[in-house]
Amino acid sequence: MQRLAFHLDPISPYAYLAFEALPQALEGCSYWVDYRPVLFAGLLQHHGQKGPAEIAPKRAWTYRDVAWRAHQQGVPLQLPARHPFNPLPLLRLMLACAPAGQLPNRRVCEAVLHHVWRGGGADAEDPQRLAALAQVLAPLRDPAGADVKAELRALTEAAVADGIFGVPMITVAGRHFWGVDALPMLAACLKGDAWFDGPAWDAAAAPRPGVQRG
Numbered sequence: 001m002q003r004l005a006f007h008l009d010p011i012s013p014y015a016y017l018a019f020e021a022l023p024q025a026l027e028g029c030s031y032w033v034d035y036r037p038v039l040f041a042g043l044l045q046h047h048g049q050k051g052p053a054e055i056a057p058k059r060a061w062t063y064r065d066v067a068w069r070a071h072q073q074g075v076p077l078q079l080p081a082r083h084p085f086n087p088l089p090l091l092r093l094m095l096a097c098a099p100a101g102q103l104p105n106r107r108v109c110e111a112v113l114h115h116v117w118r119g120g121g122a123d124a125e126d127p128q129r130l131a132a133l134a135q136v137l138a139p140l141r142d143p144a145g146a147d148v149k150a151e152l153r154a155l156t157e158a159a160v161a162d163g164i165f166g167v168p169m170i171t172v173a174g175r176h177f178w179g180v181d182a183l184p185m186l187a188a189c190l191k192g193d194a195w196f197d198g199p200a201w202d203a204a205a206a207p208r209p210g211v212q213r214g
Contacts, residue, residue, distance in 0.1 A: 002031045002190055005171040007164050008109065009040035010094075010124070011051075011087040013066040013077065016117040018168040018180040019109065020075045025183035029190040031172075035109045037091045040167050042156040047165050053084045069180065080116055081123040089130055090115070092148045095155075096139035100147060111137055175201070 006022070008015040022033070044051055052062040063079060070077035090112050094104040115133050116124045123129070134143070141148055159169075163176060170177045170186055175196075177186040189196050 002029070002172050004031050004033045004186075005036050006033050007036045007038050007159055007167050007169045007171070008113075009038060009087055009167045010090045010112050010116045011040055011084060012167045013062070013079075013117060014180050015168040016077070016113045017066060017069050017073060017075070018170075018183065019113055021073055021180060021183055026187050026190060029187060031190060033106070034103050035094075035106065036103060036155055036159070037094045037109075037152060038156045038159045038164065038167065039088070039091060039152060043160060043165055043167070046160045049165075051084060076118050078117065078119060078121045080119060081121055082125070085124050087124075088152075089143065090124070091152055092143040093130075093134060093137065093139060095151050096141040096143040096145070096148050097137050099140060101151070108137060 006019070008019065010016070040051065053059045066077060067079075094108055094112050097108040098104050111133065115129065119129070162171065164171075166178055168179065170182070172186070172189065175189065177183070177189075195201075
């Protein structure tokens, strides 16, 4: 059985789509998933990037793209009233639902992702909605507690150290698979596609000279 690390932030519609598609995409594979909440903004800051929703033309395309992908997958998706939003309360709630030092299960992640992307277009940060979600999930720890905040920082820092640059990103055996588009590639890897046993994986990412912008 292969152990997968699924890095996610509920701010990302692609994380939601990959989460929904994962069971079908990996049908027939033997695997276990560790769901690892990370702060997407922290990854962006480390790598000196902006999120797709922070660039106006890219934002418009992103929303059209995820609407189309949801249509193709046959899953509901409603854009929240405000996006981007502050995902910290939701990330901390996810972690607070697990004992200290452990990760949230799929049920918790699903509830948080559905809160954002199946919320009928409501504000993901609305205090009443957040309170209702917390009541349903019944966290074991205080989401605003120092221990939970420290765990989220540690998970994000560990992701940066491991080369994670975006969400969703799934890691297995030291290989990173980024985005919902990468699920077929991940499935091929898990099923033992011979391409992954040869030099092609490393050769494709070999450093090459190129123009450097100042």
